[in-house]
Structures are given as C-alpha cells and as structure tokens.
Amino acid sequence: MTDFLEHPLSEDITLPAVLTALGDETRLAIIAILACNGEKAMTCGQFLQLGSKTAISYHVAKLREAGVIHVRPDGTRRLLTLRRDDLEGRFPGFLDSVIASAASIQLPDAQDSTGMQDAVGGR
Amino acid sequence: MTDFLEHPLSEDITLPAVLTALGDETRLAIIAILACNGEKAMTCGQFLQLGSKTAISYHVAKLREAGVIHVRPDGTRRLLTLRRDDLEGRFPGFLDSVIASAASIQLPDAQDSTGMQDAVGGR
DNA sequence: TTCTTAGTTCAACGATCATTGAACAATAGG
DNA sequence: CCTATTGTTCAATGATCGTTGAACTAAGAA
Secondary structure (H helix, E strand, O other), X not given: OOOOOOOOOHXXXXXXXXXXXXXXXXXXXXXXXXXXXXXXXXXXXXXXXXXXXXXXXXXXXHHHHHOOXXXXXXXXXXXXXXXXXXXXXXXXXXXXXXXXXXXOOOOOOOOOOOOOOOOOOOO | OOOOOOOXXXXXXXHHXXXXXXXXXXXXXXXXXXXXXXXXXXXXXXXXXXXXXHHHHHHHHHHHHHOOEEEEEEOXXXXXXXXXXXXXXXXXXXXXXXXXXXXXXXXOOOOOOOOOOOXXXXX
C-alpha cells in the first residue's frame, strides 16, 4: 500500500474540482454520512452499503484528490475525515450548504429492508 | 429551432445534477458572468469568448437541463437568466457561495493580450 | 426575394468516467 | 507460521463527456 497519500494543499483546492467530485451520488452520500458523523473519522468499510470495495476505493480517491476529504492510514484501515476548515477557508459557506441540501437525499439502501440500520452509527 | 425548451420544475432540480453542471470551467464562467450582470438577461453570443458557438450551445443546454439557468427564446436569440430563486429555495446559500467563490477565478481570456476587454459587455 | 445574424443539430472523435473481477499488499490475530 | 481483514491496483468494459466542423433552421433587415 502506497503510504504517501497525496492531498492537495488548501490553496490548491479548486472549485471546479470540488464540484466535479461532489457531482456524483455515491460521493455525495459519502460526504453526507461523514458530515453527520461529526468530527469522528470513518473507514472505507463503513461505506460498503454504497458500492463494492473497489468502487468505494475509487470514489474515496476522487474525493481525496479534489481536496474534499483527508485520508490517514491506520494499520490496514484508512481514516476518512472531511476537510471542513480548508473548504470553509477556500469557499465560505459552500460545504455547509451542500451538506444541508444533501442530508435530505435518501441514501441508496442496502440489500435488506431494515432501513438505515447502522449506516451512520458505524459498527 | 425547437421552441419548447425543457426546464425542470423547481422541485425536480437535484443537487447532483446541479453540481455536475457547475463542475466545468466553461459553465462556471457562464454563471459567474451571468451573476455579475445582475438581473439582466444575456444572450449566448455574449459568451463566445468562452468557446465556439457549438460549445456554448452545448454548455447552455447542460445548465438549462440541470435547472441552473432559464432560457427564453426572443427572435433568433436566447435570453439567459440564472434561476436564483428556484436554486435558493432548493439549496439555500448554495448558489451565493458558488458565485462568490467563482468570481475570483480568472476567466479564460480571449486570443489577445488586452486582458478582459469587454468580457462581460459582449461584443 | 436575398442576405445576414443567432443559434441548433448531427456525426465523429478522443478523453475521461464508473464499475467489475481478479490479483495483490499490508497489517492484525491466532 | 497461517489466516483473516482492509484496502489498493490493474485491465477491461460500456457509458458519458467536451470539442469540432458541416449542415441546418428561424427570424430580421435590405
């Protein structure tokens, strides 16, 4: 596993890149879930409701490369956090409005019918 | 010219569609210019600095289909306006933050070196 | 009518996208 | 050691994207 995860510097985060990164239902769901999880980091595995292991890895990389999230290796896991402060500094008010609007979107539910089960609470 | 231009109803405007529509430098420039033009409508021809006639037509259609702008036929022209109220109703604060952030992006300048010349005023 | 202006439509093209499955790497636990 | 667990990488696939140029439509002006 390449341990040097590239993150753009705050000042290198661009609006088109962020908009493109968020213009996908899966990635929007990821940041919505991250946001309503407070400051706590989450792992890739907690998003498997949204797609295959490979797909999540792909989308997480997109969000990281755009500067939307930070990814920190922790053993075999990756701890994901929203880059709230960096985004607020670059595009004031933007992330909050996106999160507020995205929160009302129904998450693509997993292959059972028990509702969100522990989609947000983690496991 | 098909005179029935399809616009999504306000309640059918989705966040992923809007984010995707704005995740392109040319389209971001279009809405930034529209925004700093106040309430006044603009025509496609006023954006030819940003690309060919065909390209502008393509991007304007994308913005319209996503619900970001309204397009009204007026003779052979199309009068473009931002759907400010509809977007504010659906995603409060979103458009303003995007416009504020996009305003500081340098517009792709035309093929001369005189700066922005009449980038906003049209030709 | 003819000519011009404003914009659309179409087919083509190369580029990027999102997904899949198989293989792999790295850590953790027995 | 062996074996899960967690996540990445790769090649392949079909879909969508953004641009181009040519042809076209619609309206206005001479």
